[in-house]
Amino acid sequence: MRIPFLSAMAVPAVLATAILMAGPAAAETAVGLAAPLTGQLAAVGEQLRRGAEQAVADINAAGGVLGEPLRLIPADDGGVPAQAVAVANRLATEGVALVVGHLQSGTTIPASQVYEDEGIVTITPTATSPEVTEGDRTLVFRTCGRDDQQGDVAGGWLARHFAGRRVAVVHDQTTYGKGLADATRAAMAAKGLNDVLYTSLTLGERDFTALVTRIKAANVDAVYFGGLYTEAALLIRQAREAGVTALFVSGDTLATDEFQAIAGPAAEGMTMTFSADARAKPEAQDLIARLRANGGEPGAYTLYAYAAVQVWAKAAEKAGSTDGARVAATLRQGDYATVVGPLAFDAKGDRTSTDYVMYRWGSAGYAPLAAD
Structure with a gap:
């Protein structure tokens, strides 16, 4: 089949015709x-x-x-x-x-x-x-x-199960972590349980030796941690390696398999708040x-x-x-x-x-x- 020659001037016109025939792009x-x-x-x-x-x-x-x-x-x-x-x-x-x-x-x-x-x-x-x-x-x-709703649940649970006992509260200084820790702490206090240690760690740190030493010296029965799952996993792993037996409690960020992958066997027993599993x-x-x-x-x-x-x-x-x-x-x-x-x-x-x-x-x- 012979293809007719198109001049340079004719090309734009042909393209325009083809575009019109194709119609506008589909909206999305x-x-x-x-x-x-x-x-x-x-x-x-x-x-x-x-x-x-x-x-x-x-x-x-x-x-x-x-x-x-x-x-x-x-x-x-x-x-x-x-x-x-x-x-x-x-x-x-x-x-x-x-x-x-x-x-x-x-x-x-x-x-x-x-x-x-x-x-x-x-x-x-x-x-x-x-x-x-x-x-x-x-x-x-x-x-x-x-977090205030989540903190009410965690704080109320701690107050019921650790009444008259020693509890530490730790957060990672993020908006999420500190807010959750403070909400839990307030809910505990409202039910008569006051923490004996309130402190923080720095997001991105990997060595929590000094913090673990403070937790161990405080002789606490439970530790509430407000923060992201990486720091939570490293903290509990290092605490267990140092002989800390306190129960660790945290929030919904732990609801990922990555937490267990990082924490290893130390993850077992970690308690957390999360929505009813959808x-x-x-x-x-x-x-x-x-x-x-x-x-x-x-x-x-x-x-x-x-x-x-x-x-x-x-x-x-x-x-x-x-x-x-x-x-x-x-x-x-x-x-x-x-x-x-x-x-x-x-x-x-x-x-x-x-x-x-x-x-x-x-x-x-x-x-x-x-x-x-």
């Missing part, structure tokens, strides 16, 4: 996932990525949101506040309608101000500091609970089967990230818009069925109900303690 709605995808918290960041990715895939398979497919944009904040702000600005430039994240309170708080200024809804699956939803921000929500809920079983078939066993936070996309999508459909202010107002109206159970939000963007319980680590992982 961008969704950001902001979490530490590298660094010491990458294992938990990966849980959030898996949940958000699966939610986007499932929603797209069902027709998208308002007739448009979703496109997930993962962004690595490294677990560092300054990097989180840079990520927030980049996602805003990308035109995202939702950001799932960030992982920690210390990264969520500064980043959420960028999203607030840009009219972008933020839903964090993991940031538990009360400061996340305090103040004048109207577009930030969370599918997890708050993976046991009947409404989550179909999702869990898909996740297992596509990458293995889901982590504890995977379903909370999935729920963040899920609840936003339902609110956007109900609002008839992906506009941040309209979706945020709709999120505060009524209950939404999700894989972690029904979600409803108050004026601040917090869940109207939480379900923190106590868990204990054993050789095969962690399991809930019997209610007392």
Whole structure:
């Protein structure tokens, strides 16, 4: 077949015709996932990525949101506040309608101000500091609970089980760690149990010899640690190696296999607060089967990230818009069925109900303690 010669002048016209025939590019709605995808918290960041990715895939398979497919944009904040702000600005430039994240309170708080200024809804699956939803921000929500709620559970449990005994409280100086430790300490004190040692360690340290010596000298029966799982694992391992037999108690950041991998046998007996395991809920079983078939066993936070996309999508459909202010107002109206159970939000963007319980680590992982 002879191909006719096209002059240079004719090429643009032919290309223009081809573009017109092809039609405009399909519209899509961008969704950001902001979490530490590298660094010491990458294992938990990966849980959030898996949940958000699966939610986007499932929603797209069902027709998208308002007739448009979703496109997930993962962004690595490294677990560092300054990097989180840079990520927030980049996602805003990308035109995202939702950001799932960030992982920690210390990264969520500064980043959420960028999203607030840009009219972008933020839903964090993991940031538990009360400061996340305090103040004048109207577009930030969370599918997890708050540290003051978690601290009430831990502090009450310690007060019941260690009444008249010696308890130390340690934190890692992060927004999350100190906030959780202080909430637990206040709940203990309200029930008549005062700590005999209140101190801190520095995030990123690896040698806690001096701190372990202080804990041992205080002759405590229990240690409450508010902080991230890496430091928690190293602290309890070194304490056990030094002969400290006190019970260690901590918060929801320990709900990852990485904690046990770092702590080794010392993890056994570690007690923590965490929400009732969503993976046991009947409404989550179909999702869990898909996740297992596509990458293995889901982590504890995977379903909370999935729920963040899920609840936003339902609110956007109900609002008839992906506009941040309209979706945020709709999120505060009524209950939404999700894989972690029904979600409803108050004026601040917090869940109207939480379900923190106590868990204990054993050789095969962690399991809930019997209610007392």
